[in-house]
Amino acid sequence: xxxxxxxxxxxxxxxxxxxxxxxxxxxxxxxxxxxxxxxxxxxxxxxxxxxxxxxxxxxxxxxxxxxxxxxxxxxxxxxxxxxxxxxxxxxxxxxxxxxxxxxxxxxxxxxxxxxxxxxxxxxxxxxxxxxxxxxxxxxxxxxxxxxxxxxxxxxxxxxxxxxxxxxxxxxxxxxxxxxxxxxxxxxxxxxxxxxxxxxxxxxxxxxxxxxxxxxxxxxxxxxxxxxxxxxxxxxxxxxxxxxxxxxxxxxxxxxxxxxxxxxxxxxxxxxxxxxxxxxxxxxxxxxxxxxxxxxxxxxxxxxxxxxxxxxxxxxxxxxxxxxxxxxxxxxxxxxxxxxxxxxxxxxxxxxxxxxxxxxxxxxxxxxxxxxxxxxxxxxxxxxxxxxxxxxxxxxxxxxxxxxxxxxxxxxxxxxxxxxxxxxxxxxxxxxxxxxxxxxxxxxxxxxxxxxxxxxxxxxxxxxxxxxxxxxxxxxxxxxxxxxxxxxxxxxxxxxxxxxxxxxxxxxxxxxxxxxxxxxxxxxxxxxxxxxxxxxxxxxxxxxxxxxxxxxxxxxxxxxxxxxxxxxxxxx
Numbered sequence: 079x080x081x082x083x084x085x086x087x088x089x090x091x092x093x094x095x096x097x098x099x100x101x102x103x104x105x106x107x108x109x110x111x112x113x114x115x116x117x118x119x120x121x122x123x124x125x126x127x128x129x130x131x132x133x134x135x136x137x138x139x140x141x142x143x144x145x146x147x148x149x150x151x152x153x154x155x156x157x158x159x160x161x162x163x164x165x166x167x168x169x170x171x172x173x174x175x176x177x178x179x180x181x182x183x184x185x186x187x188x189x190x191x192x193x194x195x196x197x198x199x200x201x202x203x204x205x206x207x208x209x210x211x212x213x214x215x216x217x218x219x220x221x222x223x224x225x226x227x228x229x230x231x232x233x234x235x236x237x238x239x240x241x242x243x244x245x246x247x248x249x250x251x252x253x254x255x256x257x258x259x260x261x262x263x264x265x266x267x268x269x270x271x272x273x274x275x276x277x278x279x280x281x282x283x284x285x286x287x288x289x290x291x292x293x294x295x296x297x298x299x300x301x302x303x304x305x306x307x308x309x310x311x312x313x314x315x316x317x318x319x320x321x322x323x324x325x326x327x328x329x330x331x332x333x334x335x336x337x338x339x340x341x342x343x344x345x346x347x348x349x350x351x352x353x354x355x356x357x358x359x360x361x362x363x364x365x366x367x368x369x370x371x372x373x374x375x376x377x378x379x380x381x382x383x384x385x386x387x388x389x390x391x392x393x394x395x396x397x398x399x400x401x402x403x404x405x406x407x408x409x410x411x412x413x414x415x416x417x418x419x420x421x422x423x424x425x426x427x428x429x430x431x432x433x434x435x436x437x438x439x440x441x442x443x444x445x446x447x448x449x450x451x452x453x454x455x456x457x458x459x460x461x462x463x464x465x466x467x468x469x470x471x472x473x474x475x476x477x478x479x480x481x482x483x484x485x486x487x488x489x490x491x492x493x494x495x496x497x498x499x500x501x502x503x504x505x506x507x508x509x510x511x512x513x514x515x516x517x518x519x520x521x522x523x524x525x526x527x528x529x530x531x532x533x534x535x536x537x538x539x540x541x542x543x544x545x546x547x548x549x550x551x552x553x554x555x556x557x558x559x560x561x562x563x564x565x566x567x568x569x570x571x572x573x574x575x576x577x578x579x580x581x582x583x584x585x586x587x588x589x590x591x592x593x594x595x596x597x598x599x600x601x602x603x604x605x606x607x608x609x610x611x612x613x614x615x616x617x618x619x620x621x622x623x624x625x626x627x628x629x630x631x632x633x634x635x636x637x638x639x640x641x642x643x644x645x646x647x648x649x
Contacts, residue, residue, distance in 0.1 A: 087124075093191045124153050128150065139290060183211060309336070312381075340354065346420060350417055397440075433456055435480075438461070540559060558600060565594045565621065579612075581603070632646065
């Protein structure tokens with residue numbers, strides 16, 4: 079029996095605004111314009127471009143390049159880049175066989191470019207670079223829909239030089255990050271060098287080149303991994319949503335085997351779900367994915383494909399969960415075991431003390447764990463939003479912190495975290511989370527010193543102001559002028575080295591204040607003092623500093639004010 083080969087699954091990654099969507103739209107638009115009607119299909123979160131359509135787009139250039147194609151086409155994942163590598167995962171890595179890293183040739187590397195490159199490294203995914211927005215360069219003469227090399231010949235020397243400069247900046251940036259790269263037509267060995275294809279999503283220049291390079295690389299280096307294993311369907315849940323008339327459905331990418339109506343369906347998660355496929359739906363050709371009426375019922379779907387599945391009892395399924403489809407009930411237990419083993423890969427050895435990790439999907443959580451496990455101890459890691467319970471649990475930790483990847487945090491949760499001194503690092507970019515954490519770590523010593531300073535009383539000397547006794551006792555309330563240092567409520571005072579009691583409250587202009595500094599005239603209340611007996615008008619009072627507090631203050635001398643240092647050094 080001849081083994082069936084599937085379309086390679088391609089992911090598109092890159093920094094926001096670098097042209098990912100425009101590039102995809104141009105590839106789709108070109109395919110629709112040059113292909114036969116109905117040949118291109120926008121499946122669930124993906125675009126399938128048949129090989130017949132690619133051949134028509136590329137014309138005789140493929141023959142000239144001696145590219146022989148056996149693949150049925152290309153399945154391009156049409157979701158944000160991080161989802162293709164986190165939500166859409168399978169055992170041992172991402173479902174993407176290959177990736178297109180989109181970089182604006184005029185801007186070069188940005189934070190999300192590094193984030194994308196990090197995913198590619200983690201999952202060991204081969205990729206090419208699309209150097210977009212060549213049409214934005216000064217003096218560029220657009221050649222609509224032309225192959226890149228054809229367009230390049232029509233450019234002025236100045237435009238060619240500018241492109242060369244920007245290309246080599248990009249090559250340099252990739253070299254710094256450990257990748258040997260070259261413009262695709264200059265690559266001598268595709269096993270060692272990453273190809274860069276200059277392209278414009280607006281004019282379509284270079285689109286033909288990208289399709290050719292993708293097909294050539296996939297055919298040559300990925301073919302062995304593209305053979306479909308007959309029977310059991312394997313996939314990943316992309317999204318769970320309710321559809322009118324169908325109830326709850328799941329959108330999934332099937333990366334191996336096939337799924338049939340009536341199959342047993344096993345879906346992983348906190349508690350694996352076993353159900354039966356009630357309906358399989360694909361979008362009608364050339365229809366928008368989100369239009370519910372555009373779906374058509376099918377009996378079977380083979381890899382690689384996107385599909386909408388209706389089945390009972392799937393309400394609690396989470397995005398990123400693995401799924402298996404089997405024909406016979408006797409194979410369900412085997413599928414369950416596979417699913418459980420796959421989910422176990424995401425679990426971590428937790429520590430008693432450490433950070434809490436939260437992410438939107440199982441795959442996102444896995445990516446977050448991989449990125450942080452060597453940087454910070456991890457206490458727990460869960461899929462889902464940050465909750466009040468999370469804050470209350472973490473507040474008992476020393477320097478409690480939560481890493482929230484791609485989950486929204488309501489204002490009331492942020493406020494609760496702030497009140498309980500729980501630090502939340504939140505971003506849609508893991509790279510940004512780590513950068514923010516590193517900056518926070520740099521300030522850790524400063525925060526530690528500030529906490530130590532807060533934990534001990536500071537030296538202060540004050541004079542009791544004559545004529546400003548407001549109450550003689552229980553409590554005594556009287557005016558003082560701070561001659562040196564800092565006074566706060568709770569400080570104990572001395573008179574000629576003898577303890578006279580604790581300051582209960584400090585007031586300035588009739589309102590309570592947290593502290594008084596040199597030169598301030600304030601009223602203080604002391605429950606254990608009687609004016610005329612323990613304290614007289616004109617007396618000098620000092621803050622009591624224990625030996626432990628003195629040692630702490632001397633170790634942080636550089637953080638103290640000059641007048642505080644003077645008082646410390648008197649003894």
